[in-house]
Amino acid sequence: MPLSSLLDPASPWLVFTDLDGTLLEWSSYSPKIARPGLLRLRERGVPVVFCSSKTATEQRALRQELGIRAIPAIVENGAAIIVPESTGLPTAGWEPAPGEPGRRALALGLPVAEIQTRLDRVRARTGQALRGYRDISDADLAELTGLSVESAARARQRDFSETLVEVLDDETWAQLDAEFAREGLECRHGGRFHTVTGAGTDKGRAVRQVIELYESAYGRSVQSVGLGDSANDKPLLEAVDHAFLLALENGSWADLATDGLHRVGGRGPYGWVEVVDGLLDDGTDDTVKQKSETAETGSADV
Template sequence: MPPASQTSMIAIFTDLDGTLIDFDNYSSELARPYVHRLIKLGYLVIFCSSKTFAEQRVLQEEIDIEMPCIVENGSAIIAPPGFWNPEFVDFDVVDGWQRIVLGKPAAEIRQRLRRVECKFGESLHGFSSMMTEDIASVTGLDIGSARRAQNREYSETLSAKLPQDVWESLDSAFEYEGLKCLPGGRFHTVIDSQSDKGAAIRKFGELWKAQSSEPLISFGLGDSENDQELLENVDWPHLVKRPNGSWAGLSGRRIERVNGVGPKGWVKVAEQLLSKAKPEATV
């Protein structure tokens, strides 16, 4: 891990469920003070998960931060007002936030998904077709949080419980429809085949380079197979343990396997970063 530098920007791209927040109770309490200390040093802490912008924004407000985020598995990059310079970066503005869309609209994703389901012969139980109360039941979320998880703009979450080999047998059908089906900690997510967390991180880096002469040094933290692309596209990738104490079977020799489950592992990486900063900067 390199020492902090005053001549570069450090960006920490982090998954959420099972990484920055607890897998079981969705709490950010453990990592929260470390997020604040890193941001105080001038680092970017960028959420990069399957969660919607509404979900990620609520978590940002809970932690009391305002940072760019990558939503719905890389389908869009959304930044607070003034983050991107319109002279160098093209974006749309939605409720004041700067939005760069990389994926396809959810309506188109769902239309293609229905064709996959027809070939499969049964429903894959997308969140959009479920009652919000049922989503709350299967996720453990309250109704408001379940509604935010349901209202996806560029993807669809699937709650079907199928053996791994069955999911793999569907890959060709998803690919034929221009879709990608990604396994997460609890559910599968369907997105545009041209979108993923890694592609969004690369795009973020390109946009940063377009408007800043300050080099970007990237760190990544994840916990599951869904984070493969995230970790492949950062300079310093870190994999935290899953709730059962094991590491996900991700490939890549550069990945540092952190001896800590979820947020406990996240905090260990944050402590390493803070230890590399100048002492006066951590006070």
């Protein structure tokens, strides 16, 4: 069955995508492989929403690299949503996004200073160092990840989460979950590190909020597609209508189970393009093409 048959041609749709290991290559963090798919989605008027542990600063740099402006962003594992005013989406009452003129932000998580205070209490009780981004330099993070020093600096500019670089076995992380919960925190493992946010903060909650924004703007229901590669993406994949789990760099899949999940053989961004091409290859450019129902879908951006 072709992937395009999953979509109702009479209904608009959105794409929510993780970044590292999904849209971006694993080691180079390059969007080069996925760029043609992004262009195809732009041509069809399909909004793409980045949904990642990356910070607002990191996502802004990626948007600039890709020439993308008018899209919402879900940052720091769903801890905040940032929406350009030009999209026409209903964000009345949202705060101005710090450092991003013309954008509005909705915080869904705890501020980073409060998270760090609570983490300090976990450290004191458990004796675990739980070394995080605040404890290392830009150069240290660049060495750990392969990022440039400039990119590492953007990654460390966190507003609603703390990323832990501590290396512990699975049993210890599981034992720490109770301590995090005691402090009203949650810790999730991404593709490389663990990210701590306020309890109840996850990608799925933010995805549902963005879907509601589009449905309010369109005045009707929308279909949602989600792509991810790690256990950290489970809330995202559970929140969408059509969920795709991409293969990891080693060809296996993350240990993740959710109803209706499609496992994709393509690895990372190769799988991303495979899914997007499959959804768009319906035999005609008019079947799924969306009308300019908001300023975003009619813009020259993805």
